[in-house]
Amino acid sequence: MLGHRRLVVRLLLVVVAMFGFGYALVPLYDVFCKVTGINGKTAKTASEVSMATDEQRIVTVEFISYVPQGLNWKFGPKVNRVKVHPGETLQVDFSASNFTARRGTVQAVPSVSPGLAANHLKKVSCFCFEQQTLAPGEQQDMPLFFYVAPELPEDINTLTLAYTLFAVEGAELNESETAQTRADGEVSNDAAL
């Protein structure tokens, strides 16, 4: 039998370890999702170009975008949905506008739904691989070249690619400083142009 003190110390170690485990779940979750490819996160590097096209099949790809509350940027795709054959490479342009009074840097963070399709959405080149810096009032078109891998599971016919804008620097979430550039009214968050 352990004395009170040693037993309490051991139990406290369990408590500390479990607190750590709660935090360890964060990277574990990422690793697990990456290995199994179920989380809708796409690769952060460019894919090989497409070699074969499956003319028999048509898949719908939808685009949506989110701008965080309080960030006075506009960001969205120029088309909301496209129909593609698996393997066929397409260009879709996204547009970003900086309505704030200062230079800002953002990065678009992608996510694909359903999650299982994420590994089958191949980006040959994407603005989301790097950060975008825009001067005050600047507008910029940003291309995405992608194809859907022919290995996409049979039961998936529609994929949704969502981009969430992340303010890296100079694009602090501050409503008050941006009031002067808001002559064109409220900037909508869904930003589907």
Next chain:
Amino acid sequence: MSTISDVHSDHEEHHHAPRGLMRWVLTTNHKDIGSMYLWFSFAMFIVGGAMAMIIRAELFQPGLQLVEPNFFNQMTTVHGLIMVFGAVMPAFTGLANWLVPMMIGAPDMALPRMNNWSFWILPFAFSILLASLFMEGGGPNFGWTFYAPLSTKYSPDSTALFVFAIHIMGISSIMGAINVIVTIMNLRAPGMTYMKLPLFVWTWFITAFLLIAVMPVLAGAVTMVLTDKYFGTSFFDAAGGGDPVLFQHIFWFFGHPEVYIMILPSFGIISAIVPAFSRKPLFGYSSMVYATASIAGLSFVVWAHHMFTTGMPVEAELFFMFCTMLISVPTGVKVFNWVATMWKGSLTFETPMLFAIAFIVLFTIGGFSGLMLAITPVDFQYHDTYFVVAHFHYVLVTGAIFSIMAAAYYWLPKWSGRMYDEGLGRLHFWCSLVSVNVLFFPMHFLGLGGMPRRIPDYALQFADVNAIVSIGGFAFGLSQFIFLYLVIKCIRSGEPAPAKPWEGAEGLEWDNLPSPAPYHSFTTPPEIK
């Protein structure tokens, strides 16, 4: 075989303790602390119940009648938090404080000063939580499950208070659990081997391990919410590379063991009361112990059955579905053992037994609706409807709360040295039983009909059933004042109770201690037969 003892039931046993308020502030006595836990939990039961009354009053008729939707959301949130962390968990800790040392022949809890702390930080936690309701922008309104981003991006400014309140409640539970584990491992009387422990002690022992395993995870989850909201981290924010679904995984990794924390001690209580009033030993003692341990073990691998609709892959949904259904096996073992204990027993139906039998029947109904929810394909229909509300209120109200009521009636003579009024006890039971079913049973049909939970308004076709549910709710709430009156009457003017008022009761607290149990019991360890 009621024991005739020449023990005097006077109150002079208290002469060691300081008097007045400081007695309660400074006490390290497990019986004092147990009583404080129990009274505190009853007070929180009334406060949380009052919030439920506001919810039911608003839902009495369709349309917005009494409160703003935001306030309604605060009521559902704080009702849940108070009932889980303020009513059920402290009640069990109070029972453990009173009963564990007496049941294992120990003089007190192993860590009496920490025991004092673990109680006395609780009133502060709940003061903070309740005070947040009066802050500008209101209190927590994101549901007791505080899913991100509701609790991060869209939460009121008072969220930090909610987080700190949860931290304090967690610390209190962890200290209480450590105390129970050390007491049981180190302070058993000589000869009290593990497989002789009363089942209440066993179930609490296992519960305490669940507590130290998952309360720190909850503390981590609320801390992540805190840093996401106030310090710019992105654990749950997709824009920063996080994932809101991750929140649900972390929360339910805590949350599912948590629901067993709230029911395993009930199993121990029922396993004490059913044999006493059946005048037969408990059927299948060792299988009860193993069943409890396997339920606790399985509770760590079923969490995602709360998340079937988040878009998990089918393989994961099947895994969690089958693991969840597996839990019904050890739970079924328990229910069969209780029924087998009653089989051919010479039963009497005093109030503790009435509550215990109601527990077995109604908890089983809650278990079955849980099985229905575990079936992935149909869960998509039931998810976030009143069917879920009906399910967890059957397991928590007619399960956990009814078992706590049963325990209070059963051990009240031992605690107070006086008998309660049996007529009033039965009145309380029958009022509670009828009203609780009027309250929760129709919710199953509301849910199957598609009424969503946590919404202050609803479609017109649900109006009549909601009115009936609300009437049941008001009646159940009022019935609990019978219990309060009964307890006060018992303590003040009940008939003196013998050492063993229940003919079939077994255990050290009945056989070796007078009623009321003296302030210091088992200063020399009892002999274990």
